Amino acid sequence: MPHSDQMETPRRRGGRRMAMAVVTVLILCLLLPFLAELYLASPLAARHLSRLLSRTLGCPVTITALHTSGMGIAARGIAIGNPAGFPAGTLASADAVTVVPHWGALISGERALHRIVLDGVRLTLVRDRSGTWNLARLATGMKGKKPAPDTRIGEVVVRRGSLAVEGHRMEGIDLRLRDLSTQGTTESRLELAFADVAGNRFSLTGSGRMGPHPSFDLALSAPSMALSPLLPRLNGRVLDLSAARGSLAVRAQLREGVIRIDGGGTVQNGALRVRGQMVTLAGKLQAAASYDMREDRAVLDRLDLALSDFFTARLTGTVEQARREGRFDARLALDEVDLARLRRFLPASGTRIVTAGMLRTRGLRVVGDRARGVTGVDGAVALSGGTLAMGTKIVARDVGGTVSVSPAAGGWRVSGQLLSPRAAGDVMVDGLRIPFEAEVSSRFKPTAVRVAGMSCRFMGIPLEGGGWFRPTAAQPLQLSLRIPSSSLTLAATRLKPYGLRPERGTAALSLDLAGGVRGPFAGELAAAVNGAALSIKGKPATLGKGDLRARFAWHRGVASVAGTLLLDGASYGGRQGEVAAPFRLDGRSLVLDAPRFRFGPTAGTARLVVARLPDAPAGMVRPFTLEVTEGSVTHGTGGAGGINASIRGTYHGGTPGWPEVEGSGSAAHLTVQGKPIGAPSVRFALGREKGEAVVAGHLLGGALSARIDFPARAPLEDLRFSGSLRQARLAAIAPFVPATGRIPAVAGGEATISVDGGFAGSSGLRCGLEARLAGMALDGTGGKRLLSGAEARVAARVAGERLDLREAVAVLGKGASVRITGSMDRFRSPERTGTFSVTLPRTPLTALVDPLVNVLPRPVQEATLEGDVAVSAEVALAGKAGSVDGTATLSGVRFDFPSQKLDVSGVGGTIPFSLRTAAEAAKRSRQELSFSRENFVRLLEMLRPQAAWDHTLTVGKIRFGPLELGQTALGLRAGNGTLEIGSLRSGLYEGQLLGKGFVMVRGGIAYGADILVHDLSLARLCDAVPKIRGYVSGRVDGLLSLHGQGAGMDGLTGFTDLWAWESTRERMLLSREFLQRLAGKKLRGFFFRDDRPYDRGEISAYLENGYLTFTTLDLAHTNIFGIKDLSVSVAPVQNRIALTHLFGAIKEAATRGKAVAGEPAPAEKPAEMEFQWRD
Structure with missing residues (x-):
């Protein structure tokens, strides 16, 4: 039997394997987060994810780094480039994106995220040449993907976001979206706040549901916002929104396929710049509309627009088959409009234009579709009590009329008339009757306009005419106006405020015009006045015959006119006159061929006068020229002939504008009393800052030269001048002295005169004058020489109202000289005051008498004079009164008048004298004793x-x-x-x-x-x-x-x-x-x-x-x-x-x-x- 330690049963081996597996799984669970964090921290993860997103979105995507953040994953430095075909750039970018999954739901197989946080999101929207947005192209690239299953997100947060749309930016976008479900299984709540570049804050709140049956209930509001940054194109020279404020409140709902929008906004403190003045502008807009996506039907329940106190308009209507046929039926109603409130919007002019009257409409209906446009219009507009005035002059009063619109073949017909009653008084136009009829296509293009039987009284004189317009005709526009021969006395009442009172005479006028609206066109004008007699501000005036005839044309932007102006048998204030001026206008040149005029003793003529406005590039610079050839002007027995002048200049526009002019002119002969005295010439120039004129030539046989400098804006504020006349022949003055025999004729001598000074509006004239006369001779009756060899010199200074005579010396003969000095205040005023000193140094009497011997009485001529005389005197002036006080000192004087049997000798001593110009009765001094x-x-x-x-x-x-x-x-x-x-x-x-x-x-x-x-x-x-x-x-x-x-x-x-x-x-x-x-x-x-x-x-x-x-x-x-x-x-x-x-x-x-x-x-x-x- 084996040992127990060496024996291994199958049960034991299975347990050991299980234990090993569990340990391995535990080790893997412990290592996976670590390994995942190591992977995410490596550059490889960011590159893999960038390639994946680029393939998915169809545009370049880059991610700088990936890392874990708590229970989620964070990506930094995300950038999405523009799709192909757009300019290089970034469509969207974010500083950081953090995704926190719902791990339990994910493990159980559900698509659920706990939170998504986007920091520093920047979205830039642009269009390509075809007008496609880059974001739309991105969405197009994602079409065809299999629909994703329901995804739930507990919260989406956007912090510090921004949006740029073709240069317009919104900053500070903060978004919070809760309970988001892509299939609409939950109702989401939205809170969005953002600001534009001007700092206006907007708020969007509400709720909604996505999925197959979407719905939402959103409210957008902005309690106060500046309008100037929002509407930069409107803010300019006409509309001033710099101080304008507005508010916005709009609610949008989607329920069962029906979108309803209701809300409006207000505008305050806007301004219109009209005729140099600011008109306060405020308004209010309220609207309610709906769109049924299932029936494709849009309904405008109401759109009310009120603009300050000018007008209020209301619009309602429907659009059937909006996405296909677009059949529309709209009704416009306009509240009663007071024309007096609109006068401030009339174009600026030098005359204040006043309007009055009421404009009413009974409703205007417009129907049509997208394919055919407007197919029907019905309605009428009526005017009552219309008045037009220019300043205090009433042009027309109580004008009324109706304009009605009715369907017609291929469009509609607009017809009506304007009427005003005949009135007596100061109305310029009365008895007005203008019937008109127009045919307009369904595309709002006029096809025919007719005005037949127009009549009125202009300034009391009947005026009639008519015209028509047919775009398809060879001459689309025809216009004819007539004033039949009418008595001028019909206009007496209307002309009285102008100081004109016609007493007799007739006037007639005809105007015919044919051509295109923008050219070319041609026409004729004829006006005639016959046997007119009138009073102009109390002065009698007559015009025997006045005739104006002209043919004119306009072709390719060039005007041409040819005609004549004749005024014959004219008189004013007892002076007779006439005018004859053949003229031609060719493009930008006006030519007068041999014009002539005469008024009283003044007459003038020229061989040719040409004024040109040459073509110039578009801008603020406008050149011009003026030329006069062989002109002459006479006044009585004086005048100038052989006048030739040339002026060239440029007008520079702007605020303010300024001319730049240079030119020259000359006269071949200048005459006085029919006798030539000289031939002057002048050169002048005028610039933006200053002007100058240089005069030259000869005058009275002497050399004339002068120069004038002045500021261009205000010539009389600092005008400076200098000039001289050298070696003028005094004998040239003789023909201008009346030949009465009492005044000696100037027979010889030369004069040199020079002047230098200036003029200012604040201080007046300031100048110095020097004159020298040499060899002056005077002849009496029969050519008898009265004086010869006399000399004189004068030096004076003028400063404002003061005249300083620094020196005036007259030298008679060889030894007699009289010297005068002094000053005078207010010398140009009747209240002048001044004193002058007159001195004659000790001089032999023969030196005084010999130069003047021929002008003295016969007994003095035959007398024997001996001795010396000296004179000292003071001359005082005070207004019209004057006085002379002085003394005459005689030494060894003898007077022997043989013919008078008078001999006075041994005269010596001083004779005082005193003279006064003020008349006073002579009174003898009271005697102490009666002389008896x-x-x-x-x-x-x-x-x-x-x-x-x-x-x-x-x-x-x-x-x-x-x-x-x-x-x-x-x-x-x-x-x-x-x-x-x-x-x-x-x-x-x-x-x-x-x-x-x-x-x-x-x-x-x-x-x-x-x-x-x-x-x-x-x-x-x-x-x-x-x-x-x-x-x-x-x-x-x-x-x-x-x-x-x-x-x-x-x-x-x-x-x-x-x-x-x-x-x-x-x-x-x-x-x-x-x-x-x-x-x-x-x-x-x-x-x-x-x-x-x-x-x-x-x-x-x-x-x-x-x-x-x-x-x-x-x-x-x-x-x-x-x-x-x-x-x-x-x-x-x-x-x-x-x-x-x-x-x-x-x-x-x-x-x-x-x-x-x-x-x-x-x-x-x-x-x-x-x-x-x-x-």
């Missing part, structure tokens, strides 16, 4: 003392005819327009002259003098006249008072009172010859043997109207017996003599004195005297 014979002694005592005066003038001798004054001294003072002679002292034939006087210049001249004659010797006076020598003796006292105004002697008044008295030096005697002369015969007898004494000699006379009238002339003697034995007198008042005759008698006495002395006496007519003697 009774006060003679007191007046003599008052005038004898020698008082101190401001200035003294002395005269050595004054001889007038036979009369001679001795040493004469005058005490002078001047001021306020008056020269006061405070003291007059002179000797006359052993006697004295004492007195005072004045000369007043205040807008006119007035003068006066009071003179006392004391102790004058009648014997010496008679001895001075040889013809009456020894006639009378005695001493004389007397008074002489004179007062006058204006020039000449007619305004001179006064009186004289003289009486004789006897002294120890001289007895009062009358010679026998004198008595015989008075008696007119030779007297004999005892009483006439010797001279007769007289004891009374008086002369009294008054001066008025140039005549000296004697009231008393009495010579008498009374003897010791009281008997008057001698009496010689004149008839009172009846005896007078003109002053001119008196002075003539004095000069005659001098002439007779020369004859007595043996000198030849000229033959002169004796002075006529009206004396009547009585004895």
Whole structure:
């Protein structure tokens, strides 16, 4: 029997094998996770899985690494590339994907996952050239696979996801999906949150079930979101969404094959940019729709759109067989629309456009299908109370009409008319009637449009016409408008607001147009006005005949026009005029062939005027040119001829736009009063920042040159200029001086003038002026030379309202020069003020007189002048008033006028003067004593003392005819327009002259003098006249008072009172010859043997109207017996003599004195005297 340790039974061997198997399984269970983790950690596992997924999906898949994570498996760096045919790139990628299986279910054979977590998922959707999405191509590649059995996932989590769709991204996607079943065995719950690039947050929540009978109930909401990033293409120059906010709330349901969508959204704080202003925009959209997938029928229960307060529209409809035939039936309803609310959307223009009225619709129904389009339209739109105005001018009022749509063969018919009543007042268009009819295909293409019998009144004048449009015709568009010959007075009411009042005349117009809508087309225009008379803002105007005729065409974007404009028998404001302008428009060139015009004294013509707008590349630059050939302009007797000008420029668009211009122009001759004076030319340029002009040529025989610079945007803000006229001939001015004989003609000399300065709107004109005149000569009547060799120079400066005359010097002859300096404020205003200084240095009188000798009176020409004179004066201006104050200093002056028998010598001293331009009545200073014979002694005592005066003038001798004054001294003072002679002292034939006087210049001249004659010797006076020598003796006292105004002697008044008295030096005697002369015969007898004494000699006379009238002339003697034995007198008042005759008698006495002395006496007519003697 074997040993037990060596014996092995079959039972024992089986147990040992079982134990070994169990141990092996346990060891494998312990090693498998370790081995699996080692495998997953190796690169081989990631490559194997990448190849497997690439084959399954049909696009490249890469996985960076695999590893275990808790009870699940994690993959990192997953990237799925785009399918073939798409740009290289990534369709989807994830930072990490973790899958946690439900191990128990998997062991039992169920497909169940506990959790799937996706971190950093990025999905990028793009399209290829055919428009197929890359994600759709991926799904197409997976079609044909056997459907997988039901798979349940307890939870799907997406963290930090993002989605990009053709450049638009959504970030921060967080998804949580619970109880997912691919066969719909469980109902899933969805929570999704995401944000767009602008930070708008969206939320999608709900539940659903997959499988053969899918269903869902989802809600999408966004309480507040910025619209500008969502609608970037709409946000621009017209629509401003920068501050716009919106909200969204939509619910979608799927139950039993029917999808229902209900929800809407709002928009706030949007803005429309209209005519430079922002219009607030807000709106609300609500919609409800459903789609039955089994019946393929879609129903739009409602779609309500409300846009601010502009309009509200409602749309309902159905679509049958939506996926196949697409038969639709839609109804559109529009609430009443107030056109006044839409005026802000009208295009911007310089005139404010106003609209009013109500637009209504009774419902519009549109039916059709996908194949044929719209097959039927039914409905109508009505307008009532329509008004159109431009600013304050009403174009049309109470316009109403109806547009109806009805089916027609192959489409439908649109017909209706617009009507407005006839109205009186300021409506531009009334009595409107426009019937129209249009045929439109089912594809909304017009096939025919007709307007027949259109009529209205435009500005009160009837207008009629019509037209039609047929796209298939050779000339699709025909249009005709007519204004039959109508009286202009029909438009009187409408034209009154414009200041126009037609009184008579007729007008007519016709316009015919034929062609295509976009060209080519051609037409004719004719307008005529005949016998028109009207008032333009109160001024009369007429137009005998006005005619405009033109033919025009448009072909391939090029316009051409040819016609004439004639205005004949026109007048305005008393001035006659006419216009004739043949014109041609060829493409972008306007040509005027020999245009001419005349208005009053102004007329112009040209051989050719051409304006061009050359073609330029599309953009903001627009070139242009203007050329004038052989033009002329005249005004009265002046004008310019041979005008040629060329202007080239470019307008640069933008905000703001700016022109760039350069050009030149010249005139062959410039005339004034029909006489040529020069030929100027100009070159100019204008840029974006500045402009300039250069003037050249010749003027008045001299060389003209000037330059002007200015800023382009505001030329008058900083304008600068400089110019000169060199060596201009002063004789060229002579033809323009009226030949009256009073104004000397300029016969010679040259002038050079230069100016330099600028102008600014804030400070005004500022410039300097320099002028020099040399060799100036003046001729009088008959060509007599009045002045020659004169020179002058001026230097002045203007600064705003101030004028500074730095120097003005006039040189006459060789030694006489007058210098003026000063300044003036507000020199261009009537309130101007200023002072000027005038000086003449010590100059010989002959130097002043010799250059002007031919212009001086004949007595001065024959006079002998000696001595020197110096002048200093101040000229003041204050508004219209002016004053001159100064002095004239004489030294060794002598005046000898032989023809006037006047010789003044030994003149020396200073003469003050004062002048005022303001008119003022002359008043003599109040006398302390009455100037009369009774006060003679007191007046003599008052005038004898020698008082101190401001200035003294002395005269050595004054001889007038036979009369001679001795040493004469005058005490002078001047001021306020008056020269006061405070003291007059002179000797006359052993006697004295004492007195005072004045000369007043205040807008006119007035003068006066009071003179006392004391102790004058009648014997010496008679001895001075040889013809009456020894006639009378005695001493004389007397008074002489004179007062006058204006020039000449007619305004001179006064009186004289003289009486004789006897002294120890001289007895009062009358010679026998004198008595015989008075008696007119030779007297004999005892009483006439010797001279007769007289004891009374008086002369009294008054001066008025140039005549000296004697009231008393009495010579008498009374003897010791009281008997008057001698009496010689004149008839009172009846005896007078003109002053001119008196002075003539004095000069005659001098002439007779020369004859007595043996000198030849000229033959002169004796002075006529009206004396009547009585004895």
